[in-house]
Amino acid sequence: MRSVVGQAVSRRSLLRLSGAGAGALALPALWASGDSVAQAAVADAMEAPDLLRRGAFPIGFWWPPPPQETTVARYAEIAEAGFTFVTGGNGVQDGAANEAMLTAAAANDLAAVVIDTRISGIANYPPEQWSSVVASTLADYEHSSAFSGINIQDEPNAGMFAQIGTVTELLRDLRPDLLPYVNLFPTYANAEQLGTPTYQDYLDRYVGDVDPAFLSFDHYALFKPSGVRDDYFYNWVLVRDKALRTGLPSWVFIQACEHLAYRLPTEAELRWQINVSLAYGCKGIQYFTYWTPEPPEVFQHALISREGERTPLYDAAARINNDYLRPVGRQLLPLTSESVTHFGEAAPPMGVEIFHGDSWVSSASGSAVILGRFFDRPAQRLRWLLVANRSFDSTASTSLTLGPEVVRAYEFDISGRYLPRRLDGPPAGQVLPVTLEPGAARLFRLHGA
Known part of the structure; x- marks a missing residue:
């Protein structure tokens, strides 16, 4: 250091x-x-790994094509769907399998986070050898332009945090451009899984013991046939708060696979998960899963079938990633989350902040929405406002009365421009009407006086 x-x-x-x-x-x-x-x-x-500062909004997934399908053509299919990085798994780890992944990723301008059992299983080595183990592992992959990170652990118990912190520091000392990748449990993990009495304790210990580069977690909220987990928003409330307090970007896994009690999302439900996450300040989206895992009695559908065929969810993800998430995510990536409020909730979920109005948006009427507000510099008289439909199965029609200090409003167009929005009403109470398809969101830039 x-x-x-x-x-x-x-x-x-x-x-x-x-x-x-x-x-x-x-x-x-x-x-x-x-x-x-x-x-x-x-x-x-701040020493930031390349994946956190390359400019493109990070879009990845769990469970890539298996080793026999780790080809340039298969990874072109990944890039075609709008993903920006890949992570090992599904038999793609160590040696030749990682080499094939790195080759295929580099050919398609994809970043790659490798899984190597020397790192994930570093506890099998005496601690005095850990430095040399990390160094020799990095040396095996440093020739690849795609090599962007190492997956240290997935859903670790807090008892592993000290070990993860040591490995993270070793990686950072040798290659600060690489992402020390760890994905955390969701709020519905039990105390035995977490290794702490509460989820807040889990986050606090993780940040304190590991000194991570980012916060990544998974939360699968869509139950069969149509339910949503009670603590879905609460998980985001806790992670967002921790991310803001520590200056860490937050990433999330969204549900993109039918498995166990979880349903296969519709395209609107994919959009909804993404837009909820963006409203809460998310800086990286990951899909669970890309390739459909085994066994078939547990996992039924994902973006790509076990036989290697594209499913309708692949096409849906490609449309969302390319036509929405990449351009909108690029706008939000450098911004800081200032507030997240829920308007129109009949029964507000645990932990959420209810909209009450302020100098930027003074009141609202109509359908339920989530309002995520962002800034570039606090003193600047600009705010970005992401208005997300609270529903994934019905259209929202909401009117936002802007605060008296707002003089102009622009809406982001996916072509990359902000277009002026006509506002209704008198200057002291201008109204911004917003209509949103199920699961959709729109990004606005508000100019203050």
């Missing part, structure tokens, strides 16, 4: 200097100060 005066300091060093947000200068306070010089210094000091 570099902490000498005149050199860049690491994320761990910054958190130590800031007291990790406990009474001293926390990272969010620097951003909230509006001091662009201080913000630039912090940004320059």
